[in-house]
Amino acid sequence: MKLTEVLVKPILTEKANKQQEKLRTYAFKVDKRANKLEIKKAVEEFYGVKVSDVNTAVAPGKNKTKQTKQGLVEGKRPSYKKAFVTVGEGETIDLYTNF
Numbered sequence: 001m002k003l004t005e006v007l008v009k010p011i012l013t014e015k016a017n018k019q020q021e022k023l024r025t026y027a028f029k030v031d032k033r034a035n036k037l038e039i040k041k042a043v044e045e046f047y048g049v050k051v052s053d054v055n056t057a058v059a060p061g062k063n064k065t066k067q068t069k070q071g072l073v074e075g076k077r078p079s080y081k082k083a084f085v086t087v088g089e090g091e092t093i094d095l096y097t098n099f
Contacts, residue, residue, distance in 0.1 A: 006034045006042040010095045011082065023086065026093050030083045032058070039083045043093075050088040057082050 010016075011027035019025040030039055036054040043051050061079040065072055087093065 001031065001033060001038060003038070003042040003045055006031055006038050007046065008080075012095065019084075020092075024089075024091070025084050025086045026095070028083045028085060030056070030081050032079070032081045034081070034083075036083075039085065043085050047093045049091045049093055051085055052088050053086040055084040055086075057084070 008029040008031060011029055013027075016027040019027065026043075028039070028043070034042075036056060039056070040051045040054050043049065058081050059079060062077045063074070064077055065074045067073075
């Protein structure tokens with residue numbers, strides 16, 4: 001897998017921002033086929049930091065329903081994979097300028 005396909009986008013939520021400040025852990029949405037070694041290599045190459053740890057989690061797809069004029073419409077959101085990347089001591093990633 002190419003390194004440009006591994007990282008989809010950074011996750012920018014309040015919880016992720018707190019983890020960045022306290023634990024130096026950054027959250028990314030990644031390709032479901034990517035493994036921890038590929039994620040580590042991609043973050044180090046794109047952001048120029050030393051990665052010390054990578055944790056992954058697969059968020060399951062959720063069932064969604066909504067009421068319309070035509071009746072009840074049911075669907076399912078797709079599942080996705082998240083990576084929690086911890087960088088080395090004293091290093092940071094500026095996610096707001098490196099989109």
